[in-house]
Amino acid sequence: MCTTCGCAEGDTTIEGHTHEHAHTHDHDHSHDHSHGHHHENALMATHAAGISPSRILKIEQDILSKNNAYASDNRGYFNQRNMLALNLVSSPGSGKTTLLTRTLNDLKGEVSLAVIEGDQQTVLDAERIRATGVKAIQINTGKGCHLDAHMVGHALESLKPEDNSLLFIENVGNLVCPASFDLGEAHKVVILSVTEGEDKPLKYPDMFHAAGLMLLNKTDLLPYLDFDVDQCIAYAQRVNPGITILQVSATTGEGMEQWYQWLLDLHQSIQTTTAQQITIDQDA
Amino acid sequence: MHEMSLCEGVIQLIEQQADEQDFNKVTTVWLEIGALAGVEVEAMRFSFDAIARNTIADAAKLEIIHVQGHAACPLCKQQTEVSARFDLCPACGHYPLNILAGEEMRIKELEVQ
Numbered sequence: 163m164c165t166t167c168g169c170a171e172g173d174t175t176i177e178g179h180t181h182e183h184a185h186t187h188d189h190d191h192s193h194d195h196s197h198g199h200h201h202e203n204a205l206m207a208t209h210a211a212g213i214s215p216s217r218i219l220k221i222e223q224d225i226l227s228k229n230n231a232y233a234s235d236n237r238g239y240f241n242q243r244n245m246l247a248l249n250l251v252s253s254p255g256s257g258k259t260t261l262l263t264r265t266l267n268d269l270k271g272e273v274s275l276a277v278i279e280g281d282q283q284t285v286l287d288a289e290r291i292r293a294t295g296v297k298a299i300q301i302n303t304g305k306g307c308h309l310d311a312h313m314v315g316h317a318l319e320s321l322k323p324e325d326n327s328l329l330f331i332e333n334v335g336n337l338v339c340p341a342s343f344d345l346g347e348a349h350k351v352v353i354l355s356v357t358e359g360e361d362k363p364l365k366y367p368d369m370f371h372a373a374g375l376m377l378l379n380k381t382d383l384l385p386y387l388d389f390d391v392d393q394c395i396a397y398a399q400r401v402n403p404g405i406t407i408l409q410v411s412a413t414t415g416e417g418m419e420q421w422y423q424w425l426l427d428l429h430q431s432i433q434t435t436t437a438q439q440i441t442i443d444q445d446a
Numbered sequence: 447m448h449e450m451s452l453c454e455g456v457i458q459l460i461e462q463q464a465d466e467q468d469f470n471k472v473t474t475v476w477l478e479i480g481a482l483a484g485v486e487v488e489a490m491r492f493s494f495d496a497i498a499r500n501t502i503a504d505a506a507k508l509e510i511i512h513v514q515g516h517a518a519c520p521l522c523k524q525q526t527e528v529s530a531r532f533d534l535c536p537a538c539g540h541y542p543l544n545i546l547a548g549e550e551m552r553i554k555e556l557e558v559q
Contacts, residue, residue: 215559216473216557216558216559217469217557217558217559218555218556218557218558219463219467219469219555219556219557219558220554220555221459221463221552221553221554221555221556222552222553222554223459223552223553224551224552225452225455225456225459225477225551225552225553226452226455226551227455227459228455228458228459229455305450306450306451307447307448307450307451308448308451310451338448338484339447339448339451341484342448342452342483342484342551343448343451364532367530367531367532368484368531371531400532400541400542401531401532401542402542403541403542
C-alpha cells in the first residue's frame with residue numbers, strides 16, 4: 163500500500179505499471195484531513211484491571227468519504243478544463259466497447275475525445291480504442307470489480323486529456339459495484355442490451371437509479387428475441403423517473419444520432435456556461 | 447464484491463484515526479449499514495476479516511448495525527418502511543418515495559487500545 167496518498171489498490175495497474183511507477187506520489191491533495199472528527203466525543207470505556215485501557219471513539223465517518231474526496235478532486239479537474247466526463251457502466255457483454263468505438267469514430271471530427279478503459283485484466287480494450295486514433299489509457303483493477311476515483315485521478319495524470327474534451331470512462335463490466343463509486347463524472351450512462359432480461363433495472367436498481375441516461379443497445383436483434391421494450395423502459399423509470407432512455411444499435415448505427423446529439427448538447431452546455439462565466443468576469 | 451474495497455476504505459479511515467487519536471490496536475469496529483446501501487453484510491464480514499489481517503484492526507470484532515429503509519410519500523405524506531428503492535407507497539401506490547433512511551454506510555464507533 164502506498165502510504166503517501168493512501169493507495170490500497172495493490173493490484174491496480176495503469177497500462178501495465180503499478181502506481182509506484184506511474185506517478186511520483188508527491189500529491190498535495192487537500193482532502194486528507196478534511197473529514198470532521200469528533201475528538202471531543204471520545205469516551206473512556208470501562209475495562210478490567212490489568213488489561214490495557216480501552217476506550218470507545220465515536221467516528222461517524224462515511225466509508226466512501228475517501229473515494230468521494232478523490233471524486234471531488236477529479237470533478238474540479240474536469241471543471242477547470244471545461245471537460246465533459248461520463249462514466250459508462252453495464253454488465254459484461256452489453257456491447258459497451260463496440261458502442262464506444264463507433265461513437266469515437268463518428269465524433270472524432272467534431273470534438274476532442276479521450277478514454278479511460280477499466281478492466282480487471284488485459285490492455286485489449288485500450289488497444290481497440292487507440293485504433294480509432296483517440297487517446298486512451300487502460301486501468302487494470304486486478305481483483306477489483308470497479309474503478310474508483312483514486313485510480314481515475316492517477317489515470318488522468320498519464321492520459322493528459324485536452325481542455326474542452328469529452329472523456330469517456332469505461333468502467334469494469336458489472337452492474338453492482340460501480341454504482342457506489344463516484345468517479346467525478348457528470349453522469350453515469352448505463353448500457354443495457356436487449357439480449358439481457360428486461361427486468362435488469364429492477365434486479366440492479368442501484369445502478370439504474372444512479373444513471374442519468376440509459377442506452378438500450380443491440381436493438382437490431384429485437385426481431386429475434388422475446389424482449390419487451392416497453393416493459394424494460396417502465397422498469398427503468400420506476401427505479402429512476404428522471405432517467406433519459408435512448409434505443410440504439412451500435413452495429414447498424416440505428417438510433418446513434420440521438421445519442422450523439424445528447425452528448426454534443428451536454429458538451430456544448432458546458433462550453434456555453436463557461437463562456438458566460440468569462441463574460442460575467444470581464445463585465446465585473 | 448465491492449465489499450472488499452469498502453473494507454479497505456474502513457481500514458484506511460481507521461489508520462488515519464490511529465495517527466490522529468493515538469491508539470495502536472482496534473478491538474471492535476461498529477459499522478452502520480443501511481438496507482438500501484447495496485452492501486451484502488455477509489460479504490462485508492468475510493472481507494473485513496481478510497483485509498484487517500496484519501493491520502491495526504487485526505482480529506477486531508466487526509459489529510454491523512442494520513438500518514431499516516424508511517421513506518415518505520411525496521404525495522400523501524405517508525411514512526413507511528421500505529426494503530427496495532422502487533417500493534410503492536402502501537397508501538396511495540405512488541413512486542418514487544423520498545428515502546429518509548437506509549442508505550447509510552458509516553463507521554460509527556471504534557473500541558481502541
